[in-house]
Amino acid sequence: MFKGWLTDVEGAFAQARAQGKPLFLYWGATWCPPCNRTKATVFQSSRFAELAQGFVALHLDGDAPGAQALGARFQVRSYPTLVVLRADGTEITRLPCEVEGLRFLELLALALSSPVTVSEALAAALNGSAQLSDDAWRLLGFYSWDTDEGALLADRPLAATLAQLAEAAPAGEARVRFQWLGLQAALAARTYAGSAAADAAAVQAVLADRASVHAQLDLVLNLAVDLVRGLTAPDTAERVQLASAWAQALEFIENDLARNVADRLQALRTRVRLARLGGPAVNMGMARSRVETARLVVSEQALRHTVINSAAGVLADAGALDEAQELLEAELPRSHAPYYFMHNLATIARKRDDRAGVLRWYEQAARTAVGPSTRLQWSVTYLLALVEQAPGDAARIQAAAADVLALARALPDARAQRNGIQLRKLVGKLDSFAAPAAELAAFARA
Template identity: 50%
Template sequence: MAAGAIDWQRDPQAAFAQARAAGKPLLLYWGAAWCPPCNRIKSVVFNRTDFIELADSFIALEIDGDSVGAQRLAAQFKLRSYPTLVVFRPDGAEVTRLPCELDGKRFVHILDLALNARFTAAESLSVALSRERALSDDEWRLLSFYSWDTDERQLLKNLDFAAIVASLTRACTLADAVVRLEWLGLHAAAVAGETGLDQAAAIRRLEATLCDNQAVCLQFDIVIGYALDLVRFLTAPGSTARARLIASWSDALVSLEDDDTLDIGDRLNALRTRVRLSRLGAAEPQLLALASARVAEATAQAQGPALRHTVVVTGAGVLSDAGLIDEAQQLLRAELAQSHAPYFLLHSLAALAKRRGEPAAALHCYEQAWADAVGGATRLQWGATYLLALLDLAPRDGARIEHCAAELAAEFAAVPDAAFQRNRTQAARVVKALSAVEDAGAQASALLAALRQLLLNA
């Protein structure tokens, strides 16, 4: 298959029929034009030569969250978070869900395993928990790289995630998978605020991974993604243990920042995590200059809408986290005219304005973002966000709230799948916020009643 020639299907029914007829597995990609992780995977994975070559062996299906009926389809396939990536057998059985944060080479390798898997992740999980047989190394690899964040209770059902991961860790016979499962378990404990954990032992195990460059590369996504939660969970503010763990983690992140086999956006994301870690421990003044220089370098290199979007959004995050608010604003504003999703950048600008204590400027950005937003589901999300911002930042501006409520009610009424998935989430957000408002105006009350009915009838 020629470079860039992925034949993405848009009709799920036709795509699954094609998969059955050809005896090929199917890769479903669920995303949106404005979503930075979606843009990252488009530029980091979908453009890779090895991914394009592998595409001959599967049917590629893309469902854009803003396409007609997409949220109803998402309910059928149990999709919510952007992006979600699911591999199906030719007969339509779900094999596994893939994490979007992996580096490109690792993602293609895990995808290849999934396309050729003898057992589904659900089957392997059941066997691993029951100990009916020994799992193969590839089964453990697929389980350890399962996307629990986008599971939507497909594997977990009503099971406790932390308990499941702990059981898998004890049963696992593949060393690399044990490390990943253990990290997943620690993070689950951190999120749950568990007590009674041997924190010193946990820190020793983390540091053993962090000082191993090969292990850091293998666990690239969770080394970046879990840093703040685990440092906060395992160490006390101002403690020697926290300083030592931050130093070990920062060294690991530097190795990722300097790894030229990684995409520039991923290297920038590693820097962002290091900047955020520095705020938990001793300040590193040199990071300010480094952050500014690295962001300028990355944005100068980034070409193409997808790559630029994720690099600019990540770069603005680096600058903001480093306290360089003016530079972050300048970067985002300069990108508005050329961005394929300026409405997303306006949300980021609104967050910066709120941080500076400028509510009027924040509301202006939220309002403009909604005005510029494209796509049914996106417009509902951006409209709901603007209304909630009005209720929070300008609760006495009844005329503005009433106008927004009337417009948003019309948009919800015009979207056929307003009661499904992400659209339903937005409706629930608005209902919760308006339910707490005393003496809401006529339009706000009408919107509240309509959305309550929408949620009841679905």
């Protein structure tokens, strides 16, 4: 794994200015499965180390002192967020962590050499003030819209912006991304006004082309449920047709031994989720075999973390809750971040309507979590679960509130970014309680 990461923000930018190099910012957390996938498939590669000779690498861990305040400064929240900046702090682009490893490295090289920023490319694309190169369109198409946080979009609506870009872009990878992501955004915002039949047919045309499936791997893995549900009605031939086309593309990914096992398992999990929507049934004997094989053969820490997460998801989404729980519990002593899997176990308990189990796992996760911000955020999650699942247990709620209040008061950036977002979830939840819950409620409102 690449070991040249700097952790001091000001020092990293000073070095970038002195050396005339861009800066690559990795914002992440130890427990985050997509972060671990990126570590295993990108940061461990020799190509990343080669590219790193041309940039300054800055790792901002979400649990480092003052990290959440720095996250607010850089407008980063979701783990991971991967940003390429010029030495003066101007943002060049944000890269999507979900793309396949080699594709990510190609995009990183493109960003490092780009004469334009993604902001400049967006302005030119929307107002037609300049002819964009293929590379500029690619930079825009593979921008990480999911982790934008207003850095590029500002006040622009996502769905409308993507629709404009899809109209303006030349045919190719970038246009497909604008179209698919625009569909997802419009459906989520309930502003979709297109032709579902025409859009479903366009999606199926991409799914039928192996090269396009490879190019849009992240979208094929992650948008299936949203687009199948949004573009087709339940129990219709149209849904069966689109879900079947998508399942076939996912099977292509699953069976491609050149891909990493995490992506292949994620393809299997997505097929399981499509089957629940009315898509083709998944052979669960085969699914269990692939889960077990992955469990046995993957030992590298980072990759194993994301593989076990996906494997448990395959089983849980298929309704095999006992098997998913058994897999996760067996992994706890081995994992470098077992507290993350405790949240998964709480979710399984919730599916069983096992209130005691939900609270037990959330409490254990809060108690064992590593890192001050993670401890704070997950202690809030436990407190919220108590209020929801055991509203009459005042003593337990007050004890959990006292823990959260102590953690928050000890953190200078308790109100920043992920910390503040989590604390604000408590607003209105503790109004009927006396101190210390009442003090925590006031702290959350401040």
